[in-house]
Amino acid sequence: MFGNHFSGRRSALAASVIIVLAGGLTACSGSGGDTAPAAQEGPVDITFQSWVPNIDQAVDAYNASQDDVNVTLETITAGPDGGYAKMLSAVQAGNPADVAQLGYDAIPDFLVNDALEDITEYVGDQEDKFVPWQWETGVFNDSVYAVPQASGPLGQFYRKDIFDSLGITYPKTWDEYYEAAKKIRASDPNRYITAFAFNQAPWLIGLSQQGGGKWFAAENDAWTVTINDDETLKVAEFWQKMIDEDLVKIEADFSSEWNADIQNGNVTSWISGSWADAILRGTAPDTAGQWAVGAMPQWEDGGDVSATWAGGSASAVLKGSDHPKEAAEFAAWLNSDPESVSILTSVGAGWPAIADTGSIASLQDDPEVFAFYGGQDIWDVFSESDKNVDTTWKWPPLSSTLFASLSDNVKTAVESGTPLTDAYDKTQDDVSTALKDKGIAVN
Structure with a gap:
C-alpha cells in the first residue's frame, strides 16, 4: 500500500520497534522542559481525525474551555477500514491532520512508516494519570508517540x-x-x-x-x-x-x-x-x-x-503537524480531563485509560445505560475485565x-x-x- 521497500529511516525505525518491544515498553521519566518551543501566539486551529460516534461532544467541551486553540473534528472511517490509509497518505503528501485516533495495534505500523511526532516534551509528564500498560502502548525508546484513550x-x-x-x-x-x-x-x-x-x-x-x-x-x-x-x-x-x-x-x-x-x-x-x-x-x-x-x-x-478487542485506541500527533505542542496538549486533555472522559465513556469510546476512574461521573451513575441493562451497573464487569487482560x-x-x-x-x-x-x-x-x-x- 505504501511501497515495497523501506527507506533507511524506516528500516531504523523498524529495528527500533523490535528492540523496544523485546525489552518491554519503557515509560518516559518526564517532559523535555526547556527544549519545548515557544507557545503559539494568537488563535491556533488544529484538526482531529476520529471514528468514534458523538466524540464531537468532547471536542465541543474542549473548545468551550479554550481561548487560543480551536479543534475541528474530521470524522473518518474506522482505521483498518480505510482511515489509516488516508492518514498515512496525508503524512506522505505533507498535509496531515494534527491529531489522529489510532488503535494500539496500529502504533507500531505508524512508527515504522515514520508517521508520528515525538511528543515527549509536551506530555511526557502526564504518565502518572494513566494505567501503566495503556500508557506504554505509545512509548518507544523512552519517547512518547501517543496518549492512550481507552481499552476494549x-x-x-x-x-x-x-x-x-x-x-x-x-x-x-x-x-x-x-x-x-x-x-x-x-x-x-x-x-x-x-x-x-x-x-x-x-x-x-x-x-x-x-x-x-x-x-x-x-x-x-x-x-x-x-x-x-x-x-x-x-x-x-x-x-x-x-x-x-x-x-x-x-x-x-x-x-x-x-x-x-x-x-x-x-x-x-x-x-x-x-x-x-x-x-x-x-x-x-x-x-x-x-x-x-x-x-x-x-x-x-x-x-x-x-x-x-484490538487493545484499545489512542490519540497521536501525526508527523508534519504545524502545531505539535497544541495538538499534544489537546490529546492529553481529551483523554484525562474528567468531563471529557465521562463523555467518551458514555458515547462508547471504551474503558478509560486514566488510572482514577472514580472521578468519571458516567461510571458512577449513568441512568440511561444502567436502565438498558435492567438496572445493572455494567461497568463493574468491564472494570474487572480490564484488570484481567493479559498485558504481555x-x-x-x-x-x-x-x-x-x-x-x-x-x-x-x-x-x-x-x-x-x-x-x-x-x-x-x-x-x-x-x-x-x-x-x-x-x-
Whole structure:
C-alpha cells in the first residue's frame, strides 16, 4: 500500500520497534522542559481525525474551555477500514491532520512508516494519570508517540430475558457456553447464542488471546510469529464444533442482517468490547431492560482471564503537524480531563485509560445505560475485565495486514467448509511473508 521497500529511516525505525518491544515498553521519566518551543501566539486551529460516534461532544467541551486553540473534528472511517490509509497518505503528501485516533495495534505500523511526532516534551509528564500498560502502548525508546484513550476489555452482552426463560444459568466456562448454545438453538429454529463474526479480525484475535494465544514476540532483533500456536488452535477447534453443529449463525456483525437479529432476539449474545454498549443501545432501543453483561466464559473453571478487542485506541500527533505542542496538549486533555472522559465513556469510546476512574461521573451513575441493562451497573464487569487482560500481548508492525489476512482466511474456511485451523496456518504464513517483504526480520 505504501511501497515495497523501506527507506533507511524506516528500516531504523523498524529495528527500533523490535528492540523496544523485546525489552518491554519503557515509560518516559518526564517532559523535555526547556527544549519545548515557544507557545503559539494568537488563535491556533488544529484538526482531529476520529471514528468514534458523538466524540464531537468532547471536542465541543474542549473548545468551550479554550481561548487560543480551536479543534475541528474530521470524522473518518474506522482505521483498518480505510482511515489509516488516508492518514498515512496525508503524512506522505505533507498535509496531515494534527491529531489522529489510532488503535494500539496500529502504533507500531505508524512508527515504522515514520508517521508520528515525538511528543515527549509536551506530555511526557502526564504518565502518572494513566494505567501503566495503556500508557506504554505509545512509548518507544523512552519517547512518547501517543496518549492512550481507552481499552476494549471483553465481556458478553446477552439477552437475560431469553436466557432466564430457558432456564439457562449464565455460562461461566466455555463448556457451559456450549451447553447453553444447544438449549438456545433447540428453543427456536431461528435463534442462536451468537453470530460467528468471520469479518472481525479483532474479535477473532481477542478470543485467541483470551484462550492463551501469544502470537508475536520480539527477540534478537527479529519477530517470532506463532499465530497458529496450540492455544489458538484449541480456540479454533471449539468454534469449529459450534459451526459444525449449527449452534452459531454465520453472519458479519454490524451488517443489516446482524442488526435485525440483535433487534428480534435471533442472536442472543455478543462478545465484544465495553464500547459495544453504545452500539447495542443505538441498534436495538426497543429491547431496553432485556440485556445484561457478564464476564468472558473461562477455559478453566474458576479462571479470570480476559482479553481486549484490538487493545484499545489512542490519540497521536501525526508527523508534519504545524502545531505539535497544541495538538499534544489537546490529546492529553481529551483523554484525562474528567468531563471529557465521562463523555467518551458514555458515547462508547471504551474503558478509560486514566488510572482514577472514580472521578468519571458516567461510571458512577449513568441512568440511561444502567436502565438498558435492567438496572445493572455494567461497568463493574468491564472494570474487572480490564484488570484481567493479559498485558504481555504485543502488536507487530503491519497489523492491517494481519487483520485483512485473518478475516479473509477465516471467511474462506467457513465458505469452503475447510477447517478453521487451516485459516490460522495460512495467516501464519501470510503475516510472516509480509514482514519479510517489508525488510523486517522474522525468526
